[in-house]
Structures are given as structure tokens and as C-alpha cells.
Amino acid sequence: MRCRKCSAKAIIRLPRHNTAFCPACFSEYVTDQIERAIKSDRMFGRDEGVAVAVSGGKDSLVLWEILSRLGYRTLGLHIDLGIGEYSERSRKKVEAFAAGRGLPFVVHSLREEHGAGLSEIAEGLRRPPCSACGVVKRYNMNAIAFQHGMPVVATGHNLDDEAARLLGNVLHWQEDYLDKQSPVLPNSHPKLVRKVKPLYRLAEREIAAWAVLQKIDYIVDECPNSQGSKMLLYKDALNRLEAASPGTKHQFYFQFLDRQKTRAQAAPAEPDLRECASCGQPSTAEVCGYCKLVGTLKVLQ
Amino acid sequence: MKILLHHPPREVAVAGPKKVCQVLRELEILPDTVLVIRGDALIADDDVVGDDETVEVRPVISGG
Ligand SMILES: [Zn+2]
Numbered sequence: 052m053r054c055r056k057c058s059a060k061a062i063i064r065l066p067r068h069n070t071a072f073c074p075a076c077f078s079e080y081v082t083d084q085i086e087r088a089i090k091s092d093r094m095f096g097r098d099e100g101v102a103v104a105v106s107g108g109k110d111s112l113v114l115w116e117i118l119s120r121l122g123y124r125t126l127g128l129h130i131d132l133g134i135g136e137y138s139e140r141s142r143k144k145v146e147a148f149a150a151g152r153g154l155p156f157v158v159h160s161l162r163e164e165h166g167a168g169l170s171e172i173a174e175g176l177r178r179p180p181c182s183a184c185g186v187v188k189r190y191n192m193n194a195i196a197f198q199h200g201m202p203v204v205a206t207g208h209n210l211d212d213e214a215a216r217l218l219g220n221v222l223h224w225q226e227d228y229l230d231k232q233s234p235v236l237p238n239s240h241p242k243l244v245r246k247v248k249p250l251y252r253l254a255e256r257e258i259a260a261w262a263v264l265q266k267i268d269y270i271v272d273e274c275p276n277s278q279g280s281k282m283l284l285y286k287d288a289l290n291r292l293e294a295a296s297p298g299t300k301h302q303f304y305f306q307f308l309d310r311q312k313t314r315a316q317a318a319p320a321e322p323d324l325r326e327c328a329s330c331g332q333p334s335t336a337e338v339c340g341y342c343k344l345v346g347t348l349k350v351l352q
Numbered sequence: 353m354k355i356l357l358h359h360p361p362r363e364v365a366v367a368g369p370k371k372v373c374q375v376l377r378e379l380e381i382l383p384d385t386v387l388v389i390r391g392d393a394l395i396a397d398d399d400v401v402g403d404d405e406t407v408e409v410r411p412v413i414s415g416g
């Protein structure tokens with residue numbers, strides 16, 4: 052197999068683009084896709100600081116690496132979820148990555164703040180761990196970025212993540228979630244930062260391949276809570292379709308984005324936001340989801 | 353050849369030499385869900401793995 056661009060020996064085939072690349076041309080492709088996402092979707096500018104949500108997994112570390120190589124001013128944000136050994140190893144990966152490159156970062160530890168890790172919190176609240184995790188991450192990422200004066204948070208969501216989430220939302224016709232599934236979410240309140248997904252043009256496998264080629268040391272293990280998760284089920288279904296018909300995932304998500312652009316112009320929806328009575332962060336209810344979660348936890352303790 | 357798998361970590365033996373894509377087919381693994389790594393280098397789906405070699409089949413799909 053030869054690189055379609057320079058004829059050197061190829062190391063990766065990209066069936067959805069009907070192409071194959073050598074390491075150098077592949078690296079250029081990955082960087083181009085990210086730059087294209089940032090520029091064409093007006094995610095952020097050169098003069099803005101970018102907070103990068105880093106878990107220690109391949110997607111977020113690749114995102115951080117490329118943004119810093121492109122010369123953006125970044126701040127890593129890591130939430131230590133306190134899920135036993137898995138969280139310890141994830142945190143160490145982030146710390147080693149940042150130390151090796153001299154990149155600034157902030158760690159927020161759930162156990163230090165609440166005396167309990169995510170699994171105990173979810174169990175105490177009788178909530179599925181992944182739903183509690185979503186609330187904890189969204190709230191803290193926004194609050195910490197805001198405190199550090201960063202106008203935007205970038206997350207490592209890739210094409211596979213977005214296609215799987217879209218499939219889940221469509222299967223349950225969760226139309227209000229569909230509106231939020233765009234690579235750029237503008238800030239709809241002065242205390243909310245913009246949320247962007249610069250990796251949405253890249254498949255999960257492409258990001259992992261780039262990490263291996265660049266010798267980025269990421270956590271390969273999965274979160275113990277994600278076993279048997281709905282996301283993995285949707286990804287499996289999409290990967291079967293993709294194997295039989297390359298380009299399915301890409302078309303599914305990108306055609307949704309095309310339709311969404313016309314829909315958004317027709318009816319721009321702005322949520323009614325006020326400030327949470329307890330913490331002051333923006334919320335649709337009197338008390339925000341995070342404070343409710345933490346409040347219930349205090350009662351239980 | 354020796355194949356190192358994840359989730360859970362385990363080893364399986366496959367007769368070689370064989371192309372990477374044939375190895376994956378034999379193990380019933382979808383090519384879009386893994387990378388195949390020899391030493392610390394990525395190898396392509398038409399590369400041949402010898403019978404005396406060891407490769408890692410690393411999943412790329414995460415549940416988050
Ligand atoms: Zn090339």
C-alpha cells in the first residue's frame with residue numbers, strides 16, 4: 052500500500068476518503084482537519100486562550116498537543132473523578148504529558164472537594180454513573196475555565212463520538228438534545244464559556260493512530276463504568292455499518308450538521324437562563340443540576 | 353504469531369505468516385475499531401506478520 056500523496060509506504064488506509072497515507076502525509080492530514088474545523092466553524096482565534104478538557108485518553112491529549120503546536124495559548128483542565136486506580140493512572144498521564152512539554156494545567160479533584168469519588172456519588176444518588184459524570188464534568192469545566200479567564204473550552208469529542216451520540220438522540224427522538232449537538236456552542240450567558248469540538252472531523256481510529264505515531268503516552272484502559280454503556284452499543288452498530296459501507300458515519304453526522312444550519316437560521320433557540328440560587332452559575336432552574344447533586348450528597352453523608 | 357489483546361488483557365496465538373487484515377478477520381475484529389502495533393510502530397492492514405512475531409491489537413473505541 053502506497054501513500055496517495057507522495058507514494059512512500061503507507062501506514063494507514065482511510066476507506067471513507069478512499070485514500071492511504073504515509074506517516075508524514077497522515078500527520079499533515081490530521082493537523083489540516085483540526086485547523087479547518089477551528090477556522091471554518093470560527094471556534095476561537097489566535098488572541099484567545101483555550102481551556103482544553105484533558106482526561107488522559109488519546110483524544111484529549113492529541114487535541115492539547117496539536118493546539119499547542121499550532122501556537123494557541125492553552126490551559127489543561129483535568130477532573131480527577133476519584134474512580135479508584137483508573138483515575139489515578141489517568142491523572143498521572145496528564146501530569147506527565149504536561150510536565151514533558153511545560154504546559155500549564157489545573158486539576159480539580161472530586162474526592163478532595165466532596166470526600167467521595169464519582170462511583171460513590173452516583174451510587175448514593177441512585178443515578179447511573181455516566182449521567183452524574185456528565186453533570187460533574189460540564190459544570191466544573193465551565194466554572195474552572197471561567198475562573199481562569201478562558202473564553203472557550205475545547206473537548207476531544209471525535210467523529211465517532213458525535214455520530215454515536217446523534218444515533219442515540221435520533222433513536223429516542225430527543226430533539227432538544229439535537230439542537231445542542233453542534234461542534235460550536237456559543238455562550239448564552241456571561242458566566243458560560245463557549246464549547247468547541249475541534250476533532251469532530253476526525254475518526255477515533257485516526258486520532259489513536261496519530262497518538263501512536265507521535266509516541267503520545269495516553270491511557271488505553273477504559274473507564275470501568277463505561278462497560279456495556281449505550282455509547283459503546285451505538286458505536287458498535289455504526290462500526291458494523293461502516294465496515295460494510297465506508298463513509299456511513301461521516302455522512303450521517305455531516306448531513307445532520309448541514310440540515311441543522313438551515314434549521315438554526317429558521318428558529319434560533321435561546322434557553323432561558325438565570326443564576327443558580329446556591330452557586331451563582333447559569334442554570335435553567337432555580338438551583339442548578341450540580342448543586343442539586345451535591346446537595347443530595349450532603350444529606351446522604 | 354502472538355497477539356496481545358486488551359479489555360481484558362490476554363494473549364492468543366494465530367498461525368503465520370499472515371497479512372494484518374487476515375489476522376483481524378480470523379479474530380472477528382472490525383478493522384475500524386483497532387490499531388495493530390509491532391514494537392512501538394503502527395503497521396498497515398496489508399503488512400505481513402511473521403509466525404515468530406508478536407503484535408498488539410489495541411482498541412481505539414472509548415465509551416465516554
Ligand atoms: Zn506521503
Ligand SMILES: [Zn+2]
Pocket residue numbers: 327328329330331332338339340341342343
Ligand atoms: Zn449551582
